[in-house]
Amino acid sequence: MFSFVLRRLASAVLVMFSISVMVFLIFFATPGVNPAARIAGRSASPQVLAQVSAEFGLNRPLPVRYGLMMWHLFFKQDLTSYVNIGVKVIPQITGAAPVTLSLVLGAAVIWLVVGVLGGLVAAANRGRWIDPLIMFGGIAAVSIPVFWLGQVVGLLTQTKFHSVFRWLPGSGYVSFTQSPGQWALHLLLPWLTLATLYAGVYARVLRAELVNAMNEDYVRTARAKGLSERRILMRHALRCSLISVVSLFGLDFGSLVGGAALLTEVVFGLPGIGMLTDTSLQNLDLPVIMACVMYGAFFIVAASAVVDVLYAVLDPRVRVVK
């Protein structure tokens, strides 16, 4: 098991390295594009272009350029934006990451609890009225666009029913270290909004997995062993069904933390990674874009590595030692 974890982490590092190389090549070695002009932004003066060339070693060989870029990105952390002159890139990322992490972590807890409970209750009550009811709720939750739901929720709580929701703060973000209570209050609606979609997906996926599992031969064996239906569902079927839920969760979590929570962030005015990527794209702020892409990719890789380890904990068949 330990060697499995080590090997998985090593391969994650390798993947991250490859991603950094690829991202670098896309930005700096695309034929016909002058990276200096791109980095310097629109209508830059020749002096600025020269400064960019010197800083990124643009007249030096490709591997050196890659090294310099990584040096600025990860070790010296002094990559600066030329669009918003003088603003360092890395602090922007490290400032935005906790916002996104807070948003996604909280939402993940909500959607996992609601999704797993919904899936379990629906599967346990197959053929009764509650099963289609939950599944309909699931499909409705999946179908509501986040931007619409977010706007409507914001609108209702801030205007029409503001007297009832007086205790809810407006949009924006308060860091956890500043005030945990305000942090949670500010994030409550974003959490619920983001979790709605995923809770629906997870409830439906888990129910389908459970229903499949309950038709498996091992469930028949479990019944022949004299176990109660409840125990069969909760121990045997759920344990096997969780495997696919966990792999789904890893992908969703990674991509959300990597910037896919953009819509929720924009609707609720949360200055997270998604928002940062969005503004840097609009300004064509290349260093920031590159850092965001790198950050997003790394999070997805890290999340999938964690998922694989979890997978091995859940499913002994994965723990193959070569």
Added chain:
Amino acid sequence: MRDLSVSFATRQGVVRAVDGLSLDVAAREVVGIVGESGSGKSVAMYSMLGLVRDANATISGSVVFEGREILGLPDKEMQPLRGGQIGMIFQDPMTALTPVFSVGWQIVEQIRQHTDMTKGQAKARAIELLAEVGIPDARRRVDSFPHEFSGGMRQRVVIAMALSCNPRLLIADEPTTALDVTTQAQILELMGRLRDTHGSSIVIITHDMGVIAEMADRVTVMYAGRPVESGPEVDVVRAPRHPYTWGLLGAVPRLGERSERLATIPGNVMSPLEVPEGCAFAPRCEYAMAQCAQRPALTGTGHQHACWLGEEQRVAIRSDGKGAP
């Protein structure tokens, strides 16, 4: 078991999967149920234990286990019987165990469900059982997962599990079908030995007459959900009376006999929707006659059969060398 019938309502009509099956199993007796795939053998056993969970199924008849009617008991009352008094072995050991739990855990789970043993005691018992069914190095293997065993070894695990609570009755549903031939012989031998040591009665479901000859004291031959012949193993195998049994026995290839091709029964088991009013086997029977349009009853004492052929006709046919052996 008296007159057990199981039918399923389908879109195309009612399917009578089991039609009037009666069976007696005495203590320490091995009873075989033989028939082709789809003849209702397994469904009969599953419905007996309440394992047929289909809203469209109708089950009737009577199953008395140790003086108590168990057919149609609610789940709560069946659970102590299942796995406790009645153990079950399944056809495909590759899928019969939950893949994510160790075999020891799964055996312990069953023992703890039916007894007051502590975890430690149950684990010790699991190791004992695994050793008993011939799993080498049981102390270490008890923590292995199902995928770390071969098919034959997994079937041994399933058998160990079925025996864990010393059941009075063991139901084996084609326990050797999914295994290769040498493993089959080992598993059969193991089951025979365990019958002697544990004193359980065994109902063995199979389509292999060889297994019957090896294991069973008494046999019931089923065709299309109906019993067609039933009696002591020696009588049914040595002096079969029903043309279907002749076919089944003739289909067992033997060493030293060369023939152009393997003997078969012409045709397939019909769709369960098309079972005729009369004798179910008539459409495939070489000796079918007008009378076969009426359903023959299972007649005789001891060795019973459901066929309109008279004693003389049977003797005449068999002395022609037909209906081998």
